[in-house]
Amino acid sequence: MPEFYHLPLSFTLAVSLLAPMAHAAGGGGEPGVIDIRDPIVQRWFEATPHNPPAPPEPGRDYGMIGEAGAFVAPKASPLSSFAPNFPGQLEGWDQNSYAKNVDVLAFYPAVTSPWHAWANAVDMDGKRYLYTHDRDYMRVLDITDPANAVEVYSDGGVWGPKGSSEEFDSKNVTDYFGGLTVVWHEGLQKHVAVASYEIGRFGVMGRKSEDAEGVALVRNYTSLKGFRVFEMNGPTPEDWTMIAERTTDRVNPDAPIGEQQGSGSLDAPAWTGGRYMVLSAAPKDSFALTEYPDYVHSPGYQIWDMSDPANPEFVSQLSVPGQDIDSPEDLAAYLENPRAGNRTSWMGSRNPLALPVPIEDGGTIGFGGMGGLGFWTFDVSDPANPTPQGDLQVAPSFAGTEFDNVDVSQYARTGHVFSNGYPMNSNCYEPYKDIFSIDVSDPANPTVAATFPRPTPPPEADFTDYCQRGGSFGPKRSGGIDQPGGGRDGVVIYAFYNAGIQIFDVEDPAKPEISGYYVPAFPTPDEVPDWTFDNAVFAVFVEYDRNIIWAFAVNGVYALTSPLLGEPLTGLPKTPWPPRKH
Numbered sequence: 001m002p003e004f005y006h007l008p009l010s011f012t013l014a015v016s017l018l019a020p021m022a023h024a025a026g027g028g029g030e031p032g033v034i035d036i037r038d039p040i041v042q043r044w045f046e047a048t049p050h051n052p053p054a055p056p057e058p059g060r061d062y063g064m065i066g067e068a069g070a071f072v073a074p075k076a077s078p079l080s081s082f083a084p085n086f087p088g089q090l091e092g093w094d095q096n097s098y099a100k101n102v103d104v105l106a107f108y109p110a111v112t113s114p115w116h117a118w119a120n121a122v123d124m125d126g127k128r129y130l131y132t133h134d135r136d137y138m139r140v141l142d143i144t145d146p147a148n149a150v151e152v153y154s155d156g157g158v159w160g161p162k163g164s165s166e167e168f169d170s171k172n173v174t175d176y177f178g179g180l181t182v183v184w185h186e187g188l189q190k191h192v193a194v195a196s197y198e199i200g201r202f203g204v205m206g207r208k209s210e211d212a213e214g215v216a217l218v219r220n221y222t223s224l225k226g227f228r229v230f231e232m233n234g235p236t237p238e239d240w241t242m243i244a245e246r247t248t249d250r251v252n253p254d255a256p257i258g259e260q261q262g263s264g265s266l267d268a269p270a271w272t273g274g275r276y277m278v279l280s281a282a283p284k285d286s287f288a289l290t291e292y293p294d295y296v297h298s299p300g301y302q303i304w305d306m307s308d309p310a311n312p313e314f315v316s317q318l319s320v321p322g323q324d325i326d327s328p329e330d331l332a333a334y335l336e337n338p339r340a341g342n343r344t345s346w347m348g349s350r351n352p353l354a355l356p357v358p359i360e361d362g363g364t365i366g367f368g369g370m371g372g373l374g375f376w377t378f379d380v381s382d383p384a385n386p387t388p389q390g391d392l393q394v395a396p397s398f399a400g401t402e403f404d405n406v407d408v409s410q411y412a413r414t415g416h417v418f419s420n421g422y423p424m425n426s427n428c429y430e431p432y433k434d435i436f437s438i439d440v441s442d443p444a445n446p447t448v449a450a451t452f453p454r455p456t457p458p459p460e461a462d463f464t465d466y467c468q469r470g471g472s473f474g475p476k477r478s479g480g481i482d483q484p485g486g487g488r489d490g491v492v493i494y495a496f497y498n499a500g501i502q503i504f505d506v507e508d509p510a511k512p513e514i515s516g517y518y519v520p521a522f523p524t525p526d527e528v529p530d531w532t533f534d535n536a537v538f539a540v541f542v543e544y545d546r547n548i549i550w551a552f553a554v555n556g557v558y559a560l561t562s563p564l565l566g567e568p569l570t571g572l573p574k575t576p577w578p579p580r581k582h
Helices: 009-018 039-047 212-219 328-336 530-535
Strands: 098-099 105-110 119-124 126-136 138-140 150-157 177-185 190-197 228-232 240-247 265-269 277-282 301-307 313-318 365-369 375-379 387-392 405-407 416-420 434-439 447-451 490-497 501-503 513-519 537-543 548-553 556-562
Touching: 119 177, 119 265, 119 537, 126 490, 190 265, 365 405, 365 416, 490 537, 490 548
Parallel strands: 177 265
Antiparallel strands: 098 513, 105 556, 119 126, 126 138, 138 150, 177 190, 190 228, 228 240, 265 277, 277 301, 301 313, 365 375, 375 387, 405 416, 416 434, 434 447, 490 501, 501 513, 537 548, 548 556
8 A cells, every 4th residue: 555645636636626625623614635644544435435425506406495485405415614505594693582381590601612512410519510511621510509500610711702712722632521421339439420532523634535644643642542530529620530541442452642543432421330331432443434524433332341430341342334444244334335435424323322221230222323324223231242133224314413312211111212413514504314213112123203393483583494594403412311310201302503402292202292492592793703603502401300401502501491391490309410329
């Protein structure tokens, strides 16, 4: 293999004429000149067709062009940071808010960043704390009284009209703190936190087929690829003590930082304080079969023994066909996928397995959203030898992610779980992302029982479709399994970007309905820069034990209440969170 790889000049010239440069902050932008020097990326590129989707034309291929002027989504689109407007969109950013069966209890500005937030809650020393964090910031709020929350800890940049108060260099991080899971550990008689550490997904490299230096930076990443375990001797990180560090690299588990293979641990690990923890991770660099332009791994799942949190022990790796480029069988399965070669689709997991019952408590089944590889069911009854049971494949829907998260809050009652991808382009410049209600009563044959209704604006709005409102539109996630109280029978709540938060009645999971919503006004440039507005409401976290909904927006955090949940509670509930069952 040559060290430097170029396609023929005629091809590179044609590609470069489409747009002069790739977008350095992520996979968006338009393609540039092919420049591959990494041998694994080169093998992926040579083994797969090169068939990216053509950019759809607004007003012709998508837009308000359906019957009676209804919105029609693109059939497919490339991942882009420069999604165009289409005829019929609003001019400017909508300054109205809309609500049904939801009231605003409080708003706390400048708590998050405009990009992402993981959230956790913990009861400690007679108070309840809310953690909201991403790689470059953490805030801790005392939310014992959710109407009068108090910030007790802040680290990292605070966003205002001129952007962040601190610069963050994604290419030179040494402590890339990601998703966090907090549990009560019976043996230690204290709270324990596990933090994921993964390769940064933004600002590290551009398109992998064009940014050779960025790929090299990923291979020799300057932060841990794995996870760390902390004893929580107080509510804020300054009181925490690290008791373990592990890499998810299974080629060389003792590799130092800078030489570790694989992806690290994505999102927040699935652990309730018992013996087994499950996380999302690619164990080595050959897990490379993915079309996503600025990501080089296809993560599967790992199971770890956490009997002694100070000494986590690897148990097993779980994957599905179509992930490992070193496997001829995997490559053949990958090439059969209709997404192969589109240079757009995310393949592999982004979250850990969703486990309705922890393995140590007798759980035998897990559910995984594997992006363009589909939705999968897994037998985890023998954690040393977990196996795929069945899968569900649907029509491709790119750009954006497919089969990202899995909600198991209604599984015990109904035998159904919910799974969806989410939009990555603005201005509805991609197919709409459905939330699927999946009947998994026969784990070997999961089937779509229904798709959730697509939110529509209320009659008083100056637009008939949320796509006209600008920004991203579609489901994100329903908050995860570590929400206080775990969930509520018949109710599930999703963040929906420019459609705020949407509350669904899932009493009958084959007939989901929208029963409430809160759609805040877009911020103004006096709060945060207008180039951040696209993300709108990007996360939700629900205290089901106190009937409080926390909606995370680009300019702050909303505390919401709804009669669909019941009267909000102040103070600590009778049962502490996290649960102390182990």
